[in-house]
Amino acid sequence: MSRTVEVDVSQRFGDLVVLDRLAFSIAENEFLCLLGRSGCGKTTLANLMAGLIPCSEGSVTIDGVPADPRRHELAFVFQEPSLWPWRTVRNNIKIGLEIKRVAPDEIDRRVQEMIELVGLEGFEDYYPYQISGGMKQRVAIARAFAVDADLILMDEPFAALDAQTRTTMQAEVLRIWEKRKTTVVFVTHNLEEAVYLAERIIVLTEKPTRIKASLDVDLPRPRDFGHPRFIALRKRLGELIGTW
Amino acid sequence: MKVDAEVLKAPRAAAGATAARRGWPVRVLFHNVAAALAVLAVWQAATWVVHSVFFPSPLQVLRAMGDLWVNGDVTGNSLLTHIRWSLLRLLAGFSMGVVVGVPLGLLMGLYKPLYTGTRAALEPFRFIPPIAWIPLTIVLLSGFSRYVFLIWLGAFFPIFVATLVGVPRVELIHKNVATVHGAGRWYILTRVVIPSVLPDILGGMRVGMGTAWMTIVAAEMSGGETTGLGRMMVNYAELLRIPEIVVGMILIGVLGFLMNEVLIRIEKRLFRWRWEVSL
Numbered sequence: 001m002s003r004t005v006e007v008d009v010s011q012r013f014g015d016l017v018v019l020d021r022l023a024f025s026i027a028e029n030e031f032l033c034l035l036g037r038s039g040c041g042k043t044t045l046a047n048l049m050a051g052l053i054p055c056s057e058g059s060v061t062i063d064g065v066p067a068d069p070r071r072h073e074l075a076f077v078f079q080e081p082s083l084w085p086w087r088t089v090r091n092n093i094k095i096g097l098e099i100k101r102v103a104p105d106e107i108d109r110r111v112q113e114m115i116e117l118v119g120l121e122g123f124e125d126y127y128p129y130q131i132s133g134g135m136k137q138r139v140a141i142a143r144a145f146a147v148d149a150d151l152i153l154m155d156e157p158f159a160a161l162d163a164q165t166r167t168t169m170q171a172e173v174l175r176i177w178e179k180r181k182t183t184v185v186f187v188t189h190n191l192e193e194a195v196y197l198a199e200r201i202i203v204l205t206e207k208p209t210r211i212k213a214s215l216d217v218d219l220p221r222p223r224d225f226g227h228p229r230f231i232a233l234r235k236r237l238g239e240l241i242g243t244w
Numbered sequence: 245m246k247v248d249a250e251v252l253k254a255p256r257a258a259a260g261a262t263a264a265r266r267g268w269p270v271r272v273l274f275h276n277v278a279a280a281l282a283v284l285a286v287w288q289a290a291t292w293v294v295h296s297v298f299f300p301s302p303l304q305v306l307r308a309m310g311d312l313w314v315n316g317d318v319t320g321n322s323l324l325t326h327i328r329w330s331l332l333r334l335l336a337g338f339s340m341g342v343v344v345g346v347p348l349g350l351l352m353g354l355y356k357p358l359y360t361g362t363r364a365a366l367e368p369f370r371f372i373p374p375i376a377w378i379p380l381t382i383v384l385l386s387g388f389s390r391y392v393f394l395i396w397l398g399a400f401f402p403i404f405v406a407t408l409v410g411v412p413r414v415e416l417i418h419k420n421v422a423t424v425h426g427a428g429r430w431y432i433l434t435r436v437v438i439p440s441v442l443p444d445i446l447g448g449m450r451v452g453m454g455t456a457w458m459t460i461v462a463a464e465m466s467g468g469e470t471t472g473l474g475r476m477m478v479n480y481a482e483l484l485r486i487p488e489i490v491v492g493m494i495l496i497g498v499l500g501f502l503m504n505e506v507l508i509r510i511e512k513r514l515f516r517w518r519w520e521v522s523l
Contacts, residue, residue, distance in 0.1 A: 081417075085517050085518070100426065
């Protein structure tokens, strides 16, 4: 059975219309990128889908049931540092499992699995202040994939990283996604990142935000930034969104 | 798996810092003993200069301390009895300050209307020094309850205010992590809010401990029970016996210092996850 995520929302903050009847669906295990300029309401959309803010109109449903953090397994990878500084790497990864009251030995097993998957062996008992920015984001990703998520939202998770680390992390997140098979919605303003990661890209307009285009990306993986079709697609996205 | 090079350095540096923080290395201990001896030397020198019967030397004070310990004071209470009562009152009042101050600070920090709606009724009490309550409590309360109430007053506000101002510093993103995974209020309170505010609470407790000592001595001096270091000092002041008074002063200083050290140890243990900034 497929777990389809249906989004159909409008969002207003006072008189400001941020999202204007935005409707799309995400198939099970799909890797979807939401692409838009800075300030176009991408973060609002992601927060709304995760239930962090209530939407003014419409709904987000998973298999027809309104998305609810208590019933569904949702996860979020934030752009800003989101690890709890008072917890070690291991104890940060288990937050989602702990909240859902998973049995302790099952938590240990899954945390260990995730630590190996993101390559943090030997750093289990480190505190966030002792590890680099890239490793912190690895922990945040491990935390998101540790729960068997119905939907993982990633809001520009690599925006604060340097270029090399960013490239490594993009490959990493794909590797983990292919292994864990989860539905991922990845928000970004970076064209290359979208083309490199996504199976499908939804291009958003400026506020009030609507869907400008939806593009399937059928390039073979691993994708090559220099491939002519990669470049052509990137160019097409640039035209859709306007240069910046 | 590729791991950034600078990361591999971090654990070793961190391990070194932890070792330095743990306990007192011999060198630090030596410095502190030397500093204490220097203070004694200055004191001794001052007694030669002043040369008055009302200015006792360290040796006279030490002798007085031994005498008080072995034979007890003029009222027949031994030094240990005085110390024990002062500590008992202090800990009882201080614990109540924590038990009331922390939950109230959390509650008012989390539900702002509760604070903004009552601050005009609450805040003026903060500016009435605990000592100013002594006359009223002499009339209304007696014995142990009076001391505990006064110490509670002294310890409560620093702890309450530190907790209150700590709550807004809880980072929204840390709370959001829990919310996304479906956490309830209790989980967010115990796993996000309290760990975030704990450093502020401990800071407030250290300030509160200082106020508590200030209050206990004043309260004991104001009369009532026959025990307590403050009481003992007043008894000897009436007899113009200065060495015994100084014994009381020194004990208050040393006991306060030791209790503060205990709190610092607790802080270091609890907050291993924090950077320590030094210049």
